[in-house]
Amino acid sequence: PVILNEKGQVVDGAHRVMACEELGLPVYFIVVEGYTIDQVIRANTTSVVWSKKDFLNTCLGQELPEYIKFNNIRGSYGLTINDLIKVFAQFQGVPYYKEGMVFDQGKFMCANEEEVVAFLECLKDFDFFDQSRRTSFIQAFVRVYAREGYDHDRMVKKLEHREHVFKKMSTIDEYIALLCNQVYSYGVAKGGIYYSIESKRFHL
Secondary structure, eight states: OEEEOTTSOEEEOHHHHHHHHHHTOOOOEEEOTTOOHHHHHHHHHTTSOOOHHHHHHHHHHTTOHHHHHHHHHHHHHTOOHHHHHHHHHHHHTOOHHHHHHHHHTTOOOOTTHHHHHHHHHHHGGGTTSTTTTSHHHHHHHHHHHTSTTOOHHHHHHHHHHHGGGOOOOSSHHHHHHIIIIIIITTTOSSSOOEEETTTTEEEO
16 A cells, blocks of 8 residues: 555655556555655665665655755756756765765755756756757766856857867767867967866866
8 A cells, every 4th residue: 555644645655646546546545654754765675676766756755845846956957867966966075876875865955056056057058969968968067167267158158159069979078078178268378178088187
């Protein structure tokens, strides 16, 4: 049966509820008071490997405000769950795997939300490029964007004449080099940001 807490919120069985609704079948449930998200996760991950989508849906079923906020941002900007977690991790200065573990534990916080949204607004300036929502491109751009001295207005001006250089790349490093060397710093004498694929380092 589906498990509800005392507030009538689905804490386990959201997929079963949706399936029953689609099939026009009754939903059988039990109410367990004080049922926490930690108990939901422990009960479900002992038998199957949960995906990030499973964790997100469970937290949304619990109506956890930070996950609702996260999901709204994800939907507004067309990112996958993993890609948005990676962006938050970048702005919080922590490795993705750590932020991913926090996400799975139901303890994720949309810290640095304003910075993340500002970055995603800037990402929209690349919507002309059909690869701009690929993980490798997002990860490349967030690394360029986070560089000290980066000026997005400058990038936008460069894009007016450099859109033609964009093409599908295989790696994050190739996209960083494209953004820095062929667009942002193209034709400038100073103030540029350059990237070496060989050393995997930025240089001025």
